[in-house]
Amino acid sequence: QGGPDPLITEVQDWARYTGEGVDETPYGLPIRFESDVVRRNVPWLTADPISSINFTPIHALDGTITPAGCAFERHHSGAIELAKPDYRLMVNGLVDRPLVFTYEDLERFPRHSGVYFCECAANTGMEWAGAQLNGSQFTHGMIHNMEYVGIPLKTLLDEAGVKPEGKWIYVEGADASSNGRSIPIEKALDDCMVAFKANGEALRKEHGYPARLVVPGWEGNLWVKWLRRIEVTDGPVESREETSKYTDTLADGTSRKWTWVMDAKSVVTAPSPQVPIRHGNGPLVITGLAWSGRGAITRVDVSVDGGKTWKTARLAAPGQPMQMTRFWLDHDWQGEEMLLQSRAMDDTGYVQPTKSALRAIRGENSVYHNNAIQTWWIKQDGSAENVEVS
Amino acid sequence: MSKFLKAVALGVITSGPALAQDDAGRLGLGREALPEEIAAWDVKIMPDGRGLPEGSGDVMTGEEKYLEHCAACHGDFAEGLGNWPKLAGGEDTLDRKDPVKTVGSYWPHLSTVWDYVHRSMPFGQAQILTPDDTYAITAYILYSNYLVEDDFVLSRDNFLDVAMPNADGFIVDDREETEYPEFSGEPCMENCKDSVEITMHASVLDVTPNDPDDGDGGEESVQENSEDPPADNAPVEDASAEQATEAAAGGETADAAAGEGDEQAAATEPDPELVAAGENVFKKCKACHQVGEGAKNRVGPMLNGVVDRQVGAVDDYKYSAAMQEAAEGGMVWDDETLHGYLADPKGFLPKNKMAFAGLKKTEDIDAVIAYLRAHP
Missing domain, CATH: 3.90.420.10 (Oxidoreductase, molybdopterin-binding domain)
Known part of the structure; x- marks a missing residue:
């Protein structure tokens, strides 16, 4: 602690001068400080951005509704x-x-x-x-x-x-x-x-x-x-x-055809490679999204040890059919490495499978419909990497 | 009026009359679709050939049409260029690592080829192919997959005789039997495995696009993110600045070489309306060409500074032999050459590789040149 915080003890510009009037932005965009929360493209995926896809910044969102301006295209x-x-x-x-x-x-x-x-x-x-x-x-x-x-x-x-x-x-x-x-x-x-x-x-x-x-x-x-x-x-x-x-x-x-239904799936959105832990030891919010095309999400479990043990996360609201569900797990992080996973269940009794369980049935060339459990390796410095585990 | 009566009256008013529906519950909205309208939009081809129009096309005609309309993306031999789809080859690869899925190796129905070529191709110029063109191109794609001989003629009559190699390669979604029983039930919560090892790291491949650091809080990073372009945009901006400089330099040289007579023309302010019209026309070019800030080479070269520049002058773009020859001959993209080329690319410069039929209207050509001129 280096003494009183000037942001508190000194009058800031925004506390003295006026801000923008109501005519400034008839239909607004997010404040400029959020300019990194944008859809992103992976250029090597496709031949041309006109016939292509970009990605929702789910790592930076919370709640369940996706703002249209950053919803994938x-x-x-x-x-x-x-x-x-x-x-x-x-x-x-x-x-x-x-x-x-x-x-x-x-x-x-x-x-x-x-x-x-x-x-x-x-x-x-x-x-x-x-x-x-x-x-x-x-x-x-x-x-x-x-x-x-x-x-x-x-x-x-x-x-x-x-x-x-x-x-x-x-x-x-x-x-x-x-x-x-x-x-x-x-x-x-x-x-x-x-x-x-x-x-x-x-x-x-x-x-x-x-x-x-x-x-x-x-x-x-x-x-x-x-x-x-x-x-x-x-x-x-x-x-x-x-x-x-x-x-x-x-x-x-x-090849399977008519595989229209999207099976139950979940992912931890933070911490994750784009959202490393920066706040040091102590309270850590682990959060993510779960969804199922066959019904409502009933439960999401989270593992910090690569699937050896699981804890049931809190759902922000009871799951609804074919909607996203937000989950949170409040964790006391003491700088330990974690292999972070989430596992969704829906009201048909379906449990999100591991990648090896899916591969055992489908092989590695299915391209589409991969709903496997995702693993993030959280390192001691709080940074994270996408990994696969045994 | 008593409170009760008031409420009843309000209730009647707010619920309003029931919607007028006929016996089948229809509201009578919309109008009947006319036969000509249905014919214009309903162009689908069913797997059994229903919907195929009269007409025919042979492999040799198909090759011509293919080179004109398809080869720029799919390669001269349907082998695919860059990330554009391969249309031929890949036989016996479906059960291997990274199967090659082409018309020959994967597509179960020939109707799909005809339908897609006729309906959605060429990319950026959909629905310009006649039924005969489509039969011919379909025949050529079959030929490039060694499924027919070079004297083959495809028509509605023999359409279903063509055997597609992977016709029996598909099963209907069977997850309900093969996966759901296995992936159901109360999952393990404790002691689910003895040990856990990392078996693969994403960083080994290092294919993630550069990403601004989203996790860094605090004043410094806020400043960084808000004032500077995001880290992943920086290289693009640098590149465009470089290209723009080069293009400008090239333009100056060309201007100087062209002499004083052109100076007046160059000094004329571009007509904003014409430029705007040109931007609209340029939509036809966009599938292959980029122009403006950050423009890069794609199927065709980027076009910043193209007007009054030497032909074939964009670095790192692989021009056709015909275009290189024109460049060596000292050709410059001025009003006259651009008019000739854009009106009839193949006629003006035979054997160049631009797969574009040309702009029919002179005013469209004028507009697109004005638009390009506005991007020095």
Whole structure:
């Protein structure tokens, strides 16, 4: 202690002079001191940033709702600008009446809202063959969790009238990639929605303004942005995005298809490689996120010794189906090395597996749907590294 | 009015009339989709070939079309350039480490190839290929995978006769049987294993992008983060500054060489409207070219300072032999050459590798040149 703190004993500028007026920022951005909390790209992953992905800075966030401005983006032909007056949504195929809706039409249907996580099937995909990327943003940041407002997809399909032979829908976007995907009619009529608001505001351009599909619990590639067409079909289209991509190749060379559900998963967001411990010994908040596409998170356990022993973490709120859940474990850190892990459970009784358990079944070449337990090696100086353990 | 009656009256007012629905519960919103509209948007091809239009294409025509539209990213022989997808090869690799997934080795349905090429390719210029072009390119991709001979002609009639090698390589998601029973139940909490060893470190690979230190609190780091560009941007900014300097130097040389007559033109202020229109036109170029601060070479060279500069002058960019020849001949990208090239890239400079059909409208070319001129 070096005497009185001048920040307290001396009058600071901000305590004497005035700040900005209310007209300064009609729609604001975070304060400049938070300028490092941004989406980041891993340039070597893809050929071109126009058809690429970036990562949510989950290491720097708390709570569960992802601010739209830093929620990850994945485009196959870039984020397009599509104005509401130019927006059309077609429902056609095996329906009684093929219809075209304007954006205005959509706003007149009875509305629905829900908080859902959207996780890219490739989230953590770079970690199959071994620990690769140093930071939860990069290992687990292809995810966001937002509160959507829109209309149930069932309402639109009912408006057109699905014929009995309609067993699937095919959805596509208005962008140059169109990113067409097939979805079984049961899921379409269950909980899918056409959303036009996220976290209270209009969808951001990069998230599909003015309307996108929300497919709760299922891989993000199905959440077609700039949604322009829904066709009821008698079978899957087997498009590029559901055959050559988003399929999971097993060790024997056969591949799983239609692996839409995102299984229970969790990660410690701090401390982690981008968030080393800087405060010395004593109270340490270990925190992270958990989610499951099959239901609600019921429990998250945390291990500081690489999985030898586990403690049950506190959930910020009881888990909700297909939403992110925040967990905290209050720990007394005495400068010891830790092998930090988290393990999520959902209300189906599913327990997040270790990487070796997943590899024993799928091999190392699946690319997608890696929901294995993550390990951070916290060193004595508080820095952290992404590692794998026996 | 009693409080009770008031509440009832309010209740009636606030609940309002029920929504008018027909017997099927429809609200009557939207309008009927016209057949022409459905035809314009519903271009999907089903695995059994439903949706394929009339037409045909042979391997040789396909090669021509492929070189024109696809090779810049996917390579002359469908081998893929850089990180762009490989379309050929990879047979017998699916059960090995790092399987090579191509049309030949992985794709189970030929309909997917036709659909994707026709619907979403070429990247940055979707939906310019006719059905005949698409049949031809699909035939060439099959040929490059040794799945058909060089005299093969693909059409709707023989489409389903093509055997895709990995057609039987897929199973429907079986996690419910193979994983969920094993990954369920009360997990171990104590003495779950005897020992724990680190078996792999991410730092060994060192592939994480440079990251500003998010964890450093305190005044100093706040200053650092807020006043300086983030650490991971620094190299990019340096590079762009360097390139800009070089480009500027190149431009000056070209100007000087062009003589006094051009000075007046160079001094004319760019028309902001034309520049803005050019920015819009440039969207067609963006898939391959970058311009502006931090612009780098991609499929095509970065274009800062390209106007009035020597042809083929960007360092570290691998130009086609045709472009190098033009450069050696002393060609300069001035108004005239740019007009010729942008109107008809292949006709103006045969065998150059720019896979772009050209800009049809002179005003688009004028605009894009103005836009490029605004990025010295």
